[in-house]
Amino acid sequence: MSNLVVLGGGESGVGTAILGQKQGYTVFLSDSSKIKDTYKQTLIHYNIPFEDGGHTEFKILSADIVMKSPGIPDTAPIIQKLLQKTMPVISEIEFTSNHSTSQTIGITGSNGKTTTTMLTHHLLENGGLNVGIGGNIGKSYALQVAESSYTSYVLELSSFQLDGIVKYAPQIAVITNISPDHLDRYEYKYEKYIDAKFRITMNQTEEDYLIYDADNEATANWLSSNTTKARLIPFSIKRTIENGAYLSKDGKSIVINIDEQDLIIDTENISLQGKHNYKNSMAALIIAKILKIDESSVRSSLKTFQGAEHRIERVLNVRGVEYIDDSKATNVNSVFYALDAMKTPTVWIVGGVDKGNDYSEITELVKEKVKAIVCLGVDNKKVIDFFGGVVDKIAEAKSMVDAVNTAQGFARSGETVLLSPACASFDLFKSYEDRGRQFKDAVRELRE
Template structure:
């Protein structure tokens, strides 16, 4: 069987290694430049590859094409592969074909990385033999090739779900839905939401689908879709007969028995993380992890880097790095969890943001806005009549210096940009790293 891999990054190289170990004929093609560390792996494993080019004839002679999530589905080569009827899969589909491990797959518009990391932490803490992959950490396919895990906890994006055929997790989670990446889904929110729901389309009644009962779009689509999977809800608003909910400052999970713990004992801050902790607890109970072990893990989990990450407290001012908040909905959760007057650093590459969603929170919680980006006119225009202090900056150094001068003892400085980072930074990690460096400078 001839397998062609499109994209020479983490997932592409992992898929190439897996194909090679399974004795398949493999060729990797990347339209851009492949990083040196990945080239080295390909050379060492005797895998043929090309960069800065797509050999169309060779690609279209494949039996199976594995597409990295970074390759746009509207790309010309992808359209040609589809037109020819060649099987086109994502790396998670490819990896899942070669493992019998139980897969716990997590998707949603916000909270995926945190919840995936949290579930992995709970399983690892309970001494289960578990791998972490998907949209996070080491390539899933590479782990299938080189490890022998009994469980995989996978963060899964809509782009990866676009290219599945048989992918069937043991437990799937859909945390929430809000408009994101709409440029890839014809600016149609429902089309994007349906892509997320594909996580459950191959599941059977011996599998589990954990979903958010408070999410309107999820509720709407659940009524329209014919899912065979066992469905388990969680809610922050109502008490449930089965599933997860909050009651009297506690999280409660009711399945074959009951698990509960005080919200104040959770290591993660913010209402949205109570919901994430509920979802993770349900998954853990389904895997027969003891209440004591779940409680211990929920108390000891460290927040994901760049996601409501406490950086320091300097002269009574808290600094929080939420660089991963690249859309308005993510920033909504961050602002909602602020307990003190907040100096808010916002801005970057706008993805068609509508700031009305956070208008009320900004009025109530934010004392000053520091804009960080090459073009902050949209943010300034929207908030100019709502906040007295708005400062325009175009470097991280300037933004942090300004925020420090505006913050007083008892305040919080929050970097939660609402926007992509590509105007000034390589990615959100780079943006968050520079924020932390500037905060800790000269202390």
């Protein structure tokens, strides 16, 4: 009986521990931090041994296989010791796929992957497929394989999850786009981050598909100098695509052309508006077309889909000012799409833990759209230095309530306050979700 050690006691780790036990492994879970009570109770229920607040090295180093949760970097001392022993250290995705015969659709990218994953699942589920959703979203893929019987899974995959795959190959892979993000995990080398994203296709065969953004420079450059066996299906909002998807020249319809079979969708019939969402919709529509989902079901599903929370999410209109929660925007490219979607003068709340941001790509948009900036972070120097000569009004805030109140002071009726931080949240908040919820709470207080 093989020894499985699971590092990390969150959703991914606990799900893997349960699946491992079901598959006959001797399982031990270890977390250097405190495990949440809900996960502890789950482990106790399944009688899975665990520890938190530190690692017992001899137990971990005696494993036959180690599953590392995506939040743990390779530079962590315990991981370094495992790698020196040439111990297999894999991700939940790799471990789970080895114990499942279900089809997977893997979706990665710097931005748009959550929305694309949710929309794809929505289209496929409404189209009659027995389909689960997991990866970086919802219940863990491992737990669902252990407890459910889905024939297909739509998986949102981060670069961290892809770093830990060896043989995993999705039948359909999507790279929504690539822009600099998480460079602190990749030695601040953009090419290493790009390579991590493309691991999604490294094991694909001629029978598989890779769907990608033909407008994205990093993606196009990688494909021009590397090969994949998968069938390439591009999408674009800038040019006509012969076998893939594109936006009509008048911008009024999306055309999906797969194997000379057209599906034309009027953009006004898509619930998610904005150019970035047209791209997300194209990727999902290509998948639906490949899997032969009924056309009438696809059309009705596009109208009813609700987007991801904290992603250009309208909160409230308070005294004529629109408040938009885009807390999920943890990199500059996400902010680009958010600012591009703004139709009125905007007060931009930005800041947090900088991951190596280059703000130059949004300078012109900031000049055009932003009337004032509120910096929300422990260290705001980089934002202030960069935009000091671009925007006249810049203020600092150390709490969300302070940031929202300051933004309200800058905004006038008919304008917008946008939380789109471009940074990680961990200096002042538990997560981007916590940051978004605090923003919404603070906005609701304005209405009282």
